[in-house]
Amino acid sequence: MDDLLFGPDDDQPGQDDAGATPAAEPWTILVVDDEPQVHAMTSVLLRDFEFEGRPFQIVSALSAAEARRTLAIRPDFPVALIDVVMEQEDAGLRLVRHIREDLGNHRMRIILRTGQPGQAPEREVVVGYDINDYKSKTELTAQKLYTSLVSGLRAWRDIVTIERQRQGLERILSASSRLFATRSMRALVEGMVEQLARVVDHVEGGAILACRPTDRADRSRALTIIAGTGRHAAHVGVPATDALPVDAVAAIAEAFATETSRFGEHRCVLVFRTLEHGTTVFALDRPEPYSLDEQRLLEVFCQRMSVGFDNVCLYEDLVTLNQTLERRVADRTAELAANQKALILAKERAELALERELQAKHEQRQFLAMVSHEFRTPLAVIDSAAQLLTRRAQTTDTGMLDRLGAIRMGVQRLTMLIDSYLTDERLQSGNMVPDFGTVDPRALVRSTLEPFLLAYPGHQFDTALDGLPAALYGDGHLLGLVLVNLINNAIKYSESPARITVSGGCDGVNLYLEVADRGCGIPENERARVFDRFFRGTNAGGVPGTGIGLHTVQQIVQLHGGAIRVDSRVGQGTAFRVLLPLATE
Numbered sequence: 001m002d003d004l005l006f007g008p009d010d011d012q013p014g015q016d017d018a019g020a021t022p023a024a025e026p027w028t029i030l031v032v033d034d035e036p037q038v039h040a041m042t043s044v045l046l047r048d049f050e051f052e053g054r055p056f057q058i059v060s061a062l063s064a065a066e067a068r069r070t071l072a073i074r075p076d077f078p079v080a081l082i083d084v085v086m087e088q089e090d091a092g093l094r095l096v097r098h099i100r101e102d103l104g105n106h107r108m109r110i111i112l113r114t115g116q117p118g119q120a121p122e123r124e125v126v127v128g129y130d131i132n133d134y135k136s137k138t139e140l141t142a143q144k145l146y147t148s149l150v151s152g153l154r155a156w157r158d159i160v161t162i163e164r165q166r167q168g169l170e171r172i173l174s175a176s177s178r179l180f181a182t183r184s185m186r187a188l189v190e191g192m193v194e195q196l197a198r199v200v201d202h203v204e205g206g207a208i209l210a211c212r213p214t215d216r217a218d219r220s221r222a223l224t225i226i227a228g229t230g231r232h233a234a235h236v237g238v239p240a241t242d243a244l245p246v247d248a249v250a251a252i253a254e255a256f257a258t259e260t261s262r263f264g265e266h267r268c269v270l271v272f273r274t275l276e277h278g279t280t281v282f283a284l285d286r287p288e289p290y291s292l293d294e295q296r297l298l299e300v301f302c303q304r305m306s307v308g309f310d311n312v313c314l315y316e317d318l319v320t321l322n323q324t325l326e327r328r329v330a331d332r333t334a335e336l337a338a339n340q341k342a343l344i345l346a347k348e349r350a351e352l353a354l355e356r357e358l359q360a361k362h363e364q365r366q367f368l369a370m371v372s373h374e375f376r377t378p379l380a381v382i383d384s385a386a387q388l389l390t391r392r393a394q395t396t397d398t399g400m401l402d403r404l405g406a407i408r409m410g411v412q413r414l415t416m417l418i419d420s421y422l423t424d425e426r427l428q429s430g431n432m433v434p435d436f437g438t439v440d441p442r443a444l445v446r447s448t449l450e451p452f453l454l455a456y457p458g459h460q461f462d463t464a465l466d467g468l469p470a471a472l473y474g475d476g477h478l479l480g481l482v483l484v485n486l487i488n489n490a491i492k493y494s495e496s497p498a499r500i501t502v503s504g505g506c507d508g509v510n511l512y513l514e515v516a517d518r519g520c521g522i523p524e525n526e527r528a529r530v531f532d533r534f535f536r537g538t539n540a541g542g543v544p545g546t547g548i549g550l551h552t553v554q555q556i557v558q559l560h561g562g563a564i565r566v567d568s569r570v571g572q573g574t575a576f577r578v579l580l581p582l583a584t585e
Contacts, residue, residue, distance in 0.1 A: 026057035027153060030080040032067040032095065033113070034087065038137075042081065045142045051150050064091040068098060077108055078156040079149055084114040084125075093129055100130045107159050109152030113137055207232045211240050211252050211281045223252060226280075248283060255281045261299070265289045270298060383411045409455050434475040434559060441468045441511065444476060445502055448483040456491060460499040467505025472580065478556045485549040486515040486576050492543050493574070494519035510562070511582055516575035522568040530566060539570075553578075 031042050039060040046056040059077070061067035063086050071077075080099070084092040092112060099105050111133040112125060126134055132155065133148050207230030214224040223240040225232060235243035240252060248267070255262060255269045256279060262269045266289060270282040284298075386407045393400040442465045449461055472479075483502075490500045494517045501516045520539050522530060529535050531554040534547040553576075557564045561581050568574035 024054045026055045027051060027079075027149075028057050028059055028077055029149065030059050030061065030067065030070065030077040030082075032061045032064065032080065032086070032092065033083040034062055034085075035083075036062065038083070038113075042145070045145065046149075049146050049149075051153055056149070063087050064095040067095055071099065071103060071105075075103060075105055075108075079109045079111065079152040081111050081113055084112055093125065096129045096131060106130070107156060107163075109133075109156050111135060111148050111152060113140065207286075208282065208284050209235070209244075211283070213256070213278065223249070223256070248285075252281050252283055263295050263298075268295070268298060383408060383415075386411065405455065412451060412455060434478060436473060436475055439472045439474050439476040439479065440470065441465075441472045441504060441513070444472075444480060445483065445504065445513070448480050448487065449502065452487055452491070456498075458497045459491065460497065462499070462501045464501070464503035464505075469506065469511060469582065472511060474560050474580065475556075478559070482553045482556050482578060483513065483515070485553050486578075489549060489576075490515055490517035490519065490574070493517065493540070506582065507579065509582055510579040512577055512579050514575055514577040516573060518573040521570040521572055521574055522566070523570055527566055527568060531564070 029042075029046070031039055033039060039058065039062075043058040043060075046058065049056060059070065059074075061070050065087065067080075067082070082092045082095055084090070086092060088094070092114070096110055096112070099108060099110065109132045110130070112129075112131050113135050115137040125131065132152055135144070135148065207228065209225050209228040209232040211223045212226050213221045214226075216222055225235045225238055225240055225243060228234075228236055232243070240249050244252075251262060251264070251267065251269050255271050259271050259273060259279060261271050266287065267283060267285045270284070272280045272282070386404050390401060390404045390408075393404060445463065445465055445468075449463070452459075453461060487500060487502070491498055494500070499518055502514070503516075504511070504513045506512070522537055523539065526537050530537070531550050533551040535551075536547045554564055557578055557580070563579045565577045565579070566574065567577070
């Protein structure tokens with residue numbers, strides 16, 4: 001039966017201190033207890049035990065405070081044996097929280113030992129504190145102590161292994177991400193040699209090299225070192241047979257022949273294959289052997305970087321294609337040089353022609369402005385004289401009335417033509433500045449119709465204006481010009497005696513004015529173009545006009561924020577509806 005460690009003193013087994021000290025590095029165990037006898041007994045008992053060929057070494061702390069100072073200097077203990085009750089009743093529990101939370105040490109395996117289980121009940125302690133075992137001193141034997149330590153060491157070793165593998169994978173991901181951005185095969189190989197040393201924590205005295213077969217001057221092929229670290233750094237560009245031992249050359253040659261990676265005691269050979277650039281072999285040498293974990297990390301690195309090799313191969317192919325395309329582009333550029341010169345000359349000629357056209361248009365506008373100014377005065381004199389003669393003829397010679405009416409009609413038509421053309425030119429050039437104000441729409445319609453009633457006494461003009469509001473915000477002169485053009489068109493394209501209807505009202509948020517006739521109508525395929533400048537319909541032959549009236553009407557309506565619509569049937573008549581917003585200033 002195994003003896004209790006912490007029973008009565010006369011039951012403690014004696015220990016023989018003689019014996020050789022193992023040469024292997026010992027497992028260091030932190031013992032925290034306020035009883036010196038516990039430290040001495042633990043040290044004596046563990047002296048005869050070992051795990052994986054390594055003995056145990058005790059580091060003692062007689063209080064939780066001393067343990068904190070020890071951990072601040074040396075935090076890498078795999079296992080700690082901690083008493084619960086020391087300088088305080090919960091000193092050991094506080095030390096556990098300090099290790100886990102303040103130091104952030106989750107590797108260390110913690111075994112609580114207590115001589116007063118009632119002070120710290122096992123269930124509460126195991127649930128409330130991050131510990132790995134709970135032992136009562138009264139039941140702890142040497143074998144149970146050894147079993148607990150071995151379990152803790154195995155768990156610590158597995159945690160360390162997992163963390164090393166995680167760190168190795170992180171280094172692989174970090175290294176491969178940087179290497180994937182490399183666009184040169186040589187730079188990629190040199191970068192891989194550098195990153196391989198980081199993946200497996202290459203120790204001092206180790207070296208890494210990369211070999212590829214190259215062509216010699218005599219057309220033979222030789223294995224050449226293309227990158228290296230450590231003692232191989234000076235051999236870059238040198239054949240492997242001139243720089244390496246025979247066994248190393250043989251291992252590299254075998255790897256090229258079999259295209260298989262090999263792991264030896266102090267050397268590993270890694271093979272990277274590409275589709276277009278052959279095979280590259282990496283040889284890693286170091287004094288200590290490569291562990292299974294490191295071999296797995298190197299295999300993962302090889303698998304991931306094989307994609308990088310293929311990417312670089314594809315990139316170099318793209319560079320070659322790009323150079324070919326650049327040469328072709330250069331050839332095409334030379335061919336297009338003459339065409340470019342011709343285009344420049346053509347552009348200069350077009351700019352010169354445009355400049356001349358703009359100058360001619362400017363002179364035309366100046367001429368029309370001068371003609372308008374010069375024509376308006378005599379036209380006004382003629383119209384005044386015709387009105388005076390009309391009054392006299394009404395009492396003396398009524399036979400002259402028709403001729404005088406024709407004279408006044410011609411004067412009005414010529415005046416309207418001048419106004420329409422000048423208004424259209426100002427709208428096109430952006431020089432039109434509307435004089436907005438409050439306008440009575442009913443008075444506007446009546447004043448616009450009055451000259452037509454006098455000039456065309458045989459025509460019938462119907463009005464329906466009761467739905468119009470009392471006021472409209474706009475330019476009265478321009479809106480009058482809109483009505484003049486629409487009424488004049490209705491008269492021109494209707495058979496005499498014509499019947500013209502002018503109506504108005506409110507349509508939702510808009511005010512509308514409509515001029516309708518019973519004339520020849522507009523063909524359906526031409527309605528979309530009636531507002532184009534200088535456009536005249538196919539059925540307008542023999543009717544005088546310039547084709548700018550409706551274009552001017554549309555520009556004025558849009559200037560007021562409105563719209564104009566047309567509804568027409570050939571042989572039945574046409575109706576133009578002007579929509580203007582009711583919003584005031």
